[in-house]
Amino acid sequence: MSSTPKLTFVFYVSLLIFFLSMTFFAVTSPVALQKILSLKVIDKSLPIYSDYFYQSELEEISELIKNIPYKNDAATSSWFVHPREKYKDTIMEGNGNCSNLAFGALYKLIADKKRAVIIHLLQTDLGFLNGAGHTAIQIDIGEKEIIVDVLEGGLPLQNEKLINALKFELNDSDVFTHRVLSDYKDDKNFYFSKEYLSQIEFGVIPQKEIEEYFYFLELIYVPLGSTYFEKLFFDTVALFFGKYPNTYVSEDLEQRILDNAVFSYIFAFGSLISFHLSYLFGSLILLRNLMRRTFRNT
Numbered sequence: 001m002s003s004t005p006k007l008t009f010v011f012y013v014s015l016l017i018f019f020l021s022m023t024f025f026a027v028t029s030p031v032a033l034q035k036i037l038s039l040k041v042i043d044k045s046l047p048i049y050s051d052y053f054y055q056s057e058l059e060e061i062s063e064l065i066k067n068i069p070y071k072n073d074a075a076t077s078s079w080f081v082h083p084r085e086k087y088k089d090t091i092m093e094g095n096g097n098c099s100n101l102a103f104g105a106l107y108k109l110i111a112d113k114k115r116a117v118i119i120h121l122l123q124t125d126l127g128f129l130n131g132a133g134h135t136a137i138q139i140d141i142g143e144k145e146i147i148v149d150v151l152e153g154g155l156p157l158q159n160e161k162l163i164n165a166l167k168f169e170l171n172d173s174d175v176f177t178h179r180v181l182s183d184y185k186d187d188k189n190f191y192f193s194k195e196y197l198s199q200i201e202f203g204v205i206p207q208k209e210i211e212e213y214f215y216f217l218e219l220i221y222v223p224l225g226s227t228y229f230e231k232l233f234f235d236t237v238a239l240f241f242g243k244y245p246n247t248y249v250s251e252d253l254e255q256r257i258l259d260n261a262v263f264s265y266i267f268a269f270g271s272l273i274s275f276h277l278s279y280l281f282g283s284l285i286l287l288r289n290l291m292r293r294t295f296r297n298t
Contacts, residue, residue, distance in 0.1 A: 015278045025264075032129040153182030155178070157176065159175055209245035
């Protein structure tokens with residue numbers, strides 16, 4: 001077999017695997033693709049805050065939450081993918097679910113050069129592969145690092161103390177309450193309760209990776225006429241080009257995926273590898289055809 005048919009064969013096989021993998025996730029759970037490809041085992045030496053950013057005052061965070069005009073208790077999604085538009089729709093206009101509001105808040109905090117990260121509450125039964133779970137942020141306020149639940153408009157407390165996700169330990173005697181900061185919310189928080197926290201572990205997205213993700217989106221974004229399609233398209237592009245921020249978790253949770261969602265794991269990495277092979281060999285075929293045409297005309 002000459003090199004030309006080989007290139008074409010690999011291109012079409014890669015394309016077929018890519019479309020089969022994407023069809024698998026379209027039928028099962030599109031969220032699973034994103035989660036599996038963006039989960040990494042945490043290293044204790046991992047810097048989670050940007051070094052050149054500053055600590056916040058608790059009063060600044062309180063002011064941020066108080067100024068959010070929360071609009072719907074149903075917490076419907078905000079589909080804007082452009083970071084600035086996401087910030088406007090969530091923090092300035094009060095729309096969005098927990099993840100939308102957390103990323104909207106991070107846009108503001110990064111612009112203000114404040115040290116903050118995204119925190120995911122991931123179920124150990126792997127429900128997050130189907131979109132279940134909760135998202136909050138963690139802020140460095142100097143003497144401590146604290147979780148801020150943007151969706152619930154306040155600060156979760158464990159035995160009347162602010163919580164650090166990376167040092168969290170759950171005990172039978174723990175009592176959880178919620179210090180509400182928003183006039184639109186109450187002092188109830190379903191997610192930061194003993195029952196819910198006993199079924200999750202925390203995952204963290206480092207601030208530097210969120211910065212790079214925002215920058216990448218701002219660099220490649222063009223309007224496509226539908227905020228839903230834009231979110232799906234540009235996040236997928238970021239994911240396959242390694243610009244979607246990783247969520248760092250324990251080795252145990254990563255192993256749990258391998259043990260219980262092996263087909264999803266195989267299809268996820270199959271889609272990633274086949275995507276890169278498809279555009280690589282497609283580019284080589286295009287280049288070969290252009291060179292042939294050029295030599296033919298000389």
